[in-house]
Amino acid sequence: MKGIINFVSFSALWHDRDEEMGSQQSTISDLTPLTPENITGRYPPLTAAEREIAETRIRQAGELGLAVPGTNSRVAWSPQNQNRSYGLFVYIKPTEKQDFICAGIPNCVRTTSTIMDPLPKCELHKGDQIGFVLCQFTDGANKKNDVVLHRLAAKKPPPELVELEGRRRYFDDEDELMKVYSARKTTTLLQLLLWPDTTIKIICLNVGINLPNGAYKELVEEMDLHGLELRIHDKLSKSAAITLEEGQEIPFLLRAENGESIGALLSRGKNEKKEKVAAIYFVSTPYIIYAGQALNSNVHGHKNLKDPVVDYQNNKPPSHPNPKIVPIGIVRAEERYKWEFHLQMCALIASLLRLRNCINPSDFSAQSHPLCINRQVNSSFVDQKSWGIIHGYLMKKFLVDVYLGPKASDQ
Incomplete structure (x- = not known):
């Protein structure tokens, strides 16, 4: 006993x-x-x-x-x-x-997420290469497209995928692992946005793209590795930013009026339109920016502790003002995730380029460089028009002409 x-x-x-x-x-x-x-x-x-x-x-x-x-x-x-x-x-x-x-191995009794065989997580049995492994795979049979899959080593990939051995890295610290992991996935996402203006089409098998919050250095290193650059090409005046080419705008059914709440906008959309509608919006302060979509006004409830906005609200410094929801417009409900993705990319790029609060600057006396707190985006919403729409919205709302493409050789 x-x-x-x-x-x-x-x-x-x-x-x-x-x-x-x-x-x-x-x-x-x-x-x-x-x-x-x-x-x-x-x-x-x-x-x-x-x-x-x-x-x-x-x-x-x-x-x-x-x-x-x-x-x-x-x-x-x-x-x-x-x-x-x-x-x-x-x-x-x-x-x-x-x-x-x-684990069923003698004295290997760590109980959280232990892999039985052949990779137990206890330090007694992990062997020389302990910690975490980050890998990248491609499709060895596809000579036409560049197929990319970023994986944390866990399950074996499909047999047709070939690991790029030079991309394998080992980590002892999970936070460092996730920084590089998100930087790799985000770089692949930025490459996806350049199609069809690239010589070869990239097919990304990662649907969920972790955003590089707190990993900007790792993102720059990964972009440099791929010869990719993101920078401000020019700053625009409001008059120059108003006129956009057809196809460079989100197809709003209605646009939000100045000071209109998300609930009022949704009510107006439901009354004026015969179809099911959704709102897309920003959450903004001088310090953070977040893009989202909603079918009703009940967003970012305080009980949802996993919500990035709620998490920020609960842990922000006392000197930081409370975030404000700024509705942008009404879209078809079935398309809400697609247009949310485009706003999320605008928020990310504004954060990466350290742009000032362009969403509701008059609501705050302080100004800073808002950080994007969206944690993940869905790469399946990228199509041939995506970069044009994102680029156009950055010009219209953020007053910047952004360059995304090959890095100049003299830099």
Whole structure:
């Protein structure tokens, strides 16, 4: 029985370690502020014989498993199924919808996102190349188009994809990994926008494109690698920016009036149009910019803590003003995500070029360079007209003529 108690207690201890591990703030220790506190287990690691006894008892307990002493959780054995060819131990908490995995390798009992075989995440069994892997693949059989797939190493890619070995990178820090990952995906997205003015068409298999929030240095490095440049070509006056060519504008059914709320705009759209409509809008302050779409006025509710606007609202410095929703216009409801994407790209480019608040500058006394807080965009909405529309809106609303294309050789 000692083996079972040790096994389940050790599992519980390591599960708590994953959730509660913090950073030290000591000013006298040799450890850096990012060094986790040392955690000593209440029980020593099980011997091979003790573990074998514990595993046998847990298997015999069936789906219900055995209780973890001192908690209301249990450890159970989950046999192989149609989704995996191996069995594994699971740590079950009644308050969680999802079970946590315990590796079946001796003393490898980290319980969050552990991969059973052949890549356990515990430091004892990860081997020399520990941490995270970022890869890029292409289609070895497609000689006509440049096929791009950026992946975090997890599942094997389809067999027709060929890894570009020179693009593989290893990371110990997940934040650093995500910076490079988002920079790579965003660079591919910018290349997509240049079609058909490129010699070869790029096909991006990544639909969700993580935006490089806080990773501008990594984005510039990746763009330099591909000989790509994004810069302000010219600043425009309001009179010069008004006239746009056909096809360079979002097809608004109605435009928002000055000071009109999103609710009032939607009501007007529903009354004047016979079809289902949606609003597209910016959330803006001198410090942040966000683009979104809505079918009703109930957007960015305070209970949705994963919402970037709500997250900013809850964590912004006290000196920063509250963000304001600025509706832009009414579009067809079935097209709202497409036109939201184009506004999101405008917000991103304005952020990358450090443009001042051009959405509602008169609402604030302070001026700064708003940062885009949209986290991801959908690359499936890119078509041959996308850059023309984005470029046109940047000229009309942000008063800049932006150049996106090959980098000059003398730079």
